[in-house]
Amino acid sequence: MEAITFVLFGATGDLAKRKIYPALYNLFIDQKLPESFSVFGLGRRELSDPDFQANVEKSLRMFSRRKVIDQENLQKFMGAFRYRVLDVGHKEDYKTLLQEIEQQEQEIQTKSNRMFYLSVGPQFFGTIAANIQESGLGRASGWKRLVIEKPFGHDLASARELNESLSIAFTEEEIFRIDHYLGKPMVQKLEVLQNNNPVFKALWDNRYIANIQITSNETVGVEERAGYYDQAGAVRDMFQNHMLQLLMMLTTHSPNNTTNDDVRKKKKIVMNSLEQLHKEDVKSHVVRGQYGAGAIDGNPVVGYTSEPNIPEDSSNDTFIAAKLKIDDYFWRGVPFYIRTGKRMKEKSTRIVIEFKEPLKKSGGTNEENKKPNLLVFEISPDERISLHLNTRDPLNKEKIKPMYIDFHESQANLPEAYENLIGDALHGDSTFFAHWEEVELSWQWVQPILEAYNENLVPLHIYAAGTNGPSASDELLEQDGYHWWFDQEEEHRTEIIEEDLSLATKSPVLQ
Numbered sequence: 488m489e490a491i492t493f494v495l496f497g498a499t500g501d502l503a504k505r506k507i508y509p510a511l512y513n514l515f516i517d518q519k520l521p522e523s524f525s526v527f528g529l530g531r532r533e534l535s536d537p538d539f540q541a542n543v544e545k546s547l548r549m550f551s552r553r554k555v556i557d558q559e560n561l562q563k564f565m566g567a568f569r570y571r572v573l574d575v576g577h578k579e580d581y582k583t584l585l586q587e588i589e590q591q592e593q594e595i596q597t598k599s600n601r602m603f604y605l606s607v608g609p610q611f612f613g614t615i616a617a618n619i620q621e622s623g624l625g626r627a628s629g630w631k632r633l634v635i636e637k638p639f640g641h642d643l644a645s646a647r648e649l650n651e652s653l654s655i656a657f658t659e660e661e662i663f664r665i666d667h668y669l670g671k672p673m674v675q676k677l678e679v680l681q682n683n684n685p686v687f688k689a690l691w692d693n694r695y696i697a698n699i700q701i702t703s704n705e706t707v708g709v710e711e712r713a714g715y716y717d718q719a720g721a722v723r724d725m726f727q728n729h730m731l732q733l734l735m736m737l738t739t740h741s742p743n744n745t746t747n748d749d750v751r752k753k754k755k756i757v758m759n760s761l762e763q764l765h766k767e768d769v770k771s772h773v774v775r776g777q778y779g780a781g782a783i784d785g786n787p788v789v790g791y792t793s794e795p796n797i798p799e800d801s802s803n804d805t806f807i808a809a810k811l812k813i814d815d816y817f818w819r820g821v822p823f824y825i826r827t828g829k830r831m832k833e834k835s836t837r838i839v840i841e842f843k844e845p846l847k848k849s850g851g852t853n854e855e856n857k858k859p860n861l862l863v864f865e866i867s868p869d870e871r872i873s874l875h876l877n878t879r880d881p882l883n884k885e886k887i888k889p890m891y892i893d894f895h896e897s898q899a900n901l902p903e904a905y906e907n908l909i910g911d912a913l914h915g916d917s918t919f920f921a922h923w924e925e926v927e928l929s930w931q932w933v934q935p936i937l938e939a940y941n942e943n944l945v946p947l948h949i950y951a952a953g954t955n956g957p958s959a960s961d962e963l964l965e966q967d968g969y970h971w972w973f974d975q976e977e978e979h980r981t982e983i984i985e986e987d988l989s990l991a992t993k994s995p996v997l998q
């Protein structure tokens with residue numbers, strides 16, 4: 488791999504500490520960084536190189552999935568890090584930085600490949616891009632790339648404006664928009680699972696699928712992010728990006744051996760086929776919620792408007808459930824229910840595919856226990872694929888008994904989302920990054936919801952912390968004859984797992 492200079496804006500920030508340094512370290516240990524790799528960390532505060540390196544080491548010890556034990560490797564890794572003061576608005580800071588970077592590139596006599604990672608607030612993106620361009624930092628003799636974090640805009644208009652400002656200095660191929668859900672190992676498997684397993688591929692459409700449910704529930708509240716979150720809400724923080732990306736990754740129908748361009752094209756097709764909501768329809772398709780006081784794991788927690796720095800009269804959304812439809816050959820008629828919320832009963836990100844029930848009653852069997860077939864992708868906190876089937880109860884031949892086929896991979900050895908994504912960006916592979924057209928189409932779909940919220944056309948349901956959200960979200964499915972799977976059925980499911988462990992040798996297991 489060619490030499491790379493990694494220029495990190497926001498090197499003293501929370502994201503760098505919790506995600507970026509551990510990801511780089513794990514890539515280094517896995518020998519996925521080039522031999523010649525240097526990091527210029529940037530921020531306004533004064534820091535010496537040794538102090539900066541000590542901070543990086545602290546972050547590895549706190550947040551890396553691998554224990555830092557090998558001193559020799561650690562010293563080698565640390566040797567790549569230096570820190571420079573740069574205020575994003577000070578043009579002369581960029582010039583000084585350019586001189587330093589050029590000097591170093593000359594020392595190792597290599598082509599200049601520069602990756603600019605903007606781990607700073609989005610209000611700085613445009614200024615930084617312009618200054619990179621103006622200072623000459625963007626004139627690399629090799630490649631240059633820009634990695635940016637969400638939020639990408641506040642609505643459709645601001646996202647477009649932001650994109651224009653980045654285009655001054657970077658082409659679309661050079662921009663890598665991070666959506667960390669796309670880096671999650673299970674999400675990266677969805678397309679491969681579909682394409683390489685005829686049993687899945689054959690069933691992947693409206694002939695066999697009754698509905699699809701995509702959930703990302705969290706138990707945490709707003710935490711220390713009041714300033715950002717009270718302006719964003721669940722719709723911007725999670726739905727417009729992560730949730731719609733999950734929908735795209737699940738529903739694309741791609742040929743085998745797809746290139747990243749194919750994946751992006753297919754995702755765009757899905758977004759273009761989404762039935763557009765009008766502001767007036769939002770109320771019947773979207774449930775808006777905000778958590779009130781309640782309990783998480785038995786511990787009392789305050790409601791959203793009593794959280795520090797949240798205005799008492801805030802009508803910000805901390806929960807959203809929506810019903811979507813994709814009007815294309817494969818998905819016409821299949822409802823997609825998507826929800827995400829804070830201060831929910833459990834932390835769980837999962838996709839549940841509920842299959843249709845075309846089979847006639849099998850003669851003589853008591854079908855009271857019969858359940859629809861379900862295919863479940865658990866994305867986090869654990870990774871698991873499970874298939875729910877019906878079989879004969881060996882103890883009572885007249886009865887149907889649910890059976891559960893389960894594949895579980897230990898998270899411990901899996902790379903983290905940021906590791907996957909930063910590794911891909913260093914290699915120039917943009918498959919698991921959000922293309923501008925997807926981002927624009929996502930904002931376009933969400934825009935009527937933002938407007939309806941703004942004009943108070945959608946009621947704000949207060950739900951108790953530690954529950955499954957407002958009952959209106961259950962009604963969204965009930966009116967179509969469905970329910971959210973696993974909200975009420977936790978015990979039932981645990982029971983099945985335990986029972987099936989005893990049958991493990993008899994049951995087929997997806998491995």
Ligand SMILES: NC(=O)C1=CN([C@@H]2O[C@H](COP(=O)(O)OP(=O)(O)OC[C@H]3O[C@@H](n4cnc5c(N)ncnc54)[C@H](OP(=O)(O)O)[C@@H]3O)[C@@H](O)[C@H]2O)C=CC1
Nearest residue numbers: 497498499500501502530531532574575606607608609636
């Ligand atoms: N933290 C997280 O988990 C996540 C964060 N993000 C996004 O990542 C970005 C960074 O977030 P986070 O690390 O939490 O933010 P922090 O507030 O923790 O860090 C902000 C960083 O920006 C630097 N900075 C601020 N103003 C300037 C300036 N004028 N010139 C130069 N540097 C400046 C700060 O350095 P200094 O004070 O030294 O100038 C600091 O390093 C944001 O866009 C956020 O939305 C996205 C997903 C998750």
Ligand SMILES: O=C1O[C@H](COP(=O)(O)O)[C@@H](O)[C@H](O)[C@H]1O
Nearest residue numbers: 667703705707724725729836867
């Ligand atoms: O991007 C964000 O994601 C996290 C949830 O991520 P997960 O990987 O833990 O599911 C969320 O807490 C945060 O509000 C949001 O900005």
